[in-house]
Amino acid sequence: MRRLALSSAIFRTLANELSDFAGDYLERLPQLPSYPSEISGQQTEHLFGGDIPLEGMGAAAFDSLRSVFEHSRPASPRFVGYVFGSGEPVGALGDFAESVLHQNATAWRSAPAAVTIERTVIRWLASAVGCREFR
Amino acid sequence: MQWDAGSLDDLRLAHLLADSIDSEPRLERLAPVALSAVCFRYVEGGGDLNALNRAILNKVVRRGHVYISNAMIHDKFALRACIVNHHSTEDDVRSVIGEVLSSADELR
Numbered sequence: 001m002r003r004l005a006l007s008s009a010i011f012r013t014l015a016n017e018l019s020d021f022a023g024d025y026l027e028r029l030p031q032l033p034s035y036p037s038e039i040s041g042q043q044t045e046h047l048f049g050g051d052i053p054l055e056g057m058g059a060a061a062f063d064s065l066r067s068v069f070e071h072s073r074p075a076s077p078r079f080v081g082y083v084f085g086s087g088e089p090v091g092a093l094g095d096f097a098e099s100v101l102h103q104n105a106t107a108w109r110s111a112p113a114a115v116t117i118e119r120t121v122i123r124w125l126a127s128a129v130g131c132r133e134f135r
Numbered sequence: 136m137q138w139d140a141g142s143l144d145d146l147r148l149a150h151l152l153a154d155s156i157d158s159e160p161r162l163e164r165l166a167p168v169a170l171s172a173v174c175f176r177y178v179e180g181g182g183d184l185n186a187l188n189r190a191i192l193n194k195v196v197r198r199g200h201v202y203i204s205n206a207m208i209h210d211k212f213a214l215r216a217c218i219v220n221h222h223s224t225e226d227d228v229r230s231v232i233g234e235v236l237s238s239a240d241e242l243r
Contacts, residue, residue, distance in 0.1 A: 030222070033199035033200070034196075034199050034200055034201055034202040035196050035197060035198075035199045035202055036199075037197075037199055073202060075220075076202070077220060077222035077223045077224065077227050078200060078201040078202065078223070078227045078230065079201075079202045079220060080201060080202065080203055080216040080217055080218055080219075080220065080223060080227075080228070080231065081202045081203055081204040081215075081217060082204055082217055083171070083217055083219050084219065084220070086220075086221065087220075128139070
């Protein structure tokens with residue numbers, strides 16, 4: 001196996017762990033502080049500013065995931081800073097599935113389902129803002 | 136909840152926040168609330184209000200109860216709450232005012 005590739009078994013293990021991690025986080029999200037306490041630029045630089053890894057990291061690439069979440073501004077119900085997407089958990093699952101499919105949605109021949117779905121969603125959005133004739 | 140009901144509820148909460156600001160003499164609203172954004176500032180005590188409100192913004196964010204942002208409106212530094220989160224409740228939105236006033240008290 002090439003060093004950058006994950007085995008199917010490790011992928012399944014990681015995906016299950018990440019799923020549980022995400023579920024736990026989403027359950028705690030409404031009660032979390034709206035900003036990480038005592039966070040500083042030096043701290044995040046120290047944690048995440050390391051050198052490029054020249055060897056494939058495998059599952060270890062996820063070792064700092066908890067720290068990444070702890071040093072992030074949560075999408076809390078008390079976040080009223082900027083316009084953002086809904087952040088609904090189902091959207092995260094959709095992103096996951098989309099990344100697994102990994103399409104180039106530039107032409108129907110390249111991404112038959114995705115191109116059709118994209119046009120469908122644009123039609124839905126147009127309809128939602130009153131442009132019902134959009135095709 | 137349907138998506139359009141969620142959007143309408145966000146607009147209701149934005150107006151609720153605007154009304155609460157208008158009835159609080161220590162705060163001044165800086166723009167009409169046409170959609171989701173509510174821009175205002177703390178005015179009691181006078182002085183360099185831009186510097187004061189910049190400090191208030193930093194304090195509010197660091198206190199970790201609500202996260203708001205900012206805008207410049209006719210050279211006035213505005214605190215900005217943008218209500219587009221369908222998980223936000225009336226209490227969440229009202230807490231913006233309490234956090235701004237408490238932060239100002241800490242700075243004064």
